[in-house]
Amino acid sequence: MDNKELLQEAMKAYKNAYVPYSHFSVGAALLDENGKVHHGCNVENAAFSPTNCAERTALFRAIADGCRPGSFKAIAVVGDTDEPIVPCGVCRQVLAELGGLDMPVILGNLKGDVMETTMRELLPHAFVPSHLKETKS
Ligand SMILES: O=c1ccn([C@H]2C[C@H](O)[C@@H](CO)O2)c(=O)[nH]1
Ligand SMILES: [Zn+2]
Numbered sequence: 655m656d657n658k659e660l661l662q663e664a665m666k667a668y669k670n671a672y673v674p675y676s677h678f679s680v681g682a683a684l685l686d687e688n689g690k691v692h693h694g695c696n697v698e699n700a701a702f703s704p705t706n707c708a709e710r711t712a713l714f715r716a717i718a719d720g721c722r723p724g725s726f727k728a729i730a731v732v733g734d735t736d737e738p739i740v741p742c743g744v745c746r747q748v749l750a751e752l753g754g755l756d757m758p759v760i761l762g763n764l765k766g767d768v769m770e771t772t773m774r775e776l777l778p779h780a781f782v783p784s785h786l787k788e789t790k791s
Contacts, residue, residue, distance in 0.1 A: 660685055660730035661762045667693035668732050680708035684716050685727040692716035709745040713752045723752045730760040738762050738769040749773050750780040
């Protein structure tokens with residue numbers, strides 16, 4: 655599956671976004687090592703803070719379905735932004751741990767603009783699980 659196809663999968667998830675508060679839909683498509691696509695959309699809540707972004711919905715869904723951290727091939731994300739959408743800070747932290755620092759991150763918008771990057775670029779000096787092992791008890 656190429657970047658364009660994965661962005662199209664993200665567009666399918668975009669249509670399922672539950673966004674009664676922001677009216678800002680986001681879709682994500684996460685490609686696993688077996689070629690399966692795990693879809694995610696943002697799911698909002700009247701209390702606001704329980705809102706889950708599209709990226710984390712896709713990652714948590716894949717983990718719940720048995721995929722393991724670091725095993726993903728790529729994630730594509732789309733939103734209705736002037737430039738390709740970028741993940742929020744919370745999602746960057748989760749993407750760094752579950753996706754890994756070198757996972758390709760394909761960012762797009764409805765106009766067809768595309769930017770390909772990695773978590774290493776989006777979250778430099780990321781706090782990752784190996785840092786916890788540096789604390790001796
Ligand atoms: O990369 C992003 C940026 C924002 N959102 C969601 C959170 C909220 O529902 C809405 C507005 O921030 O968009 C995502 O899902 N992914
Ligand atoms: Zn987010």
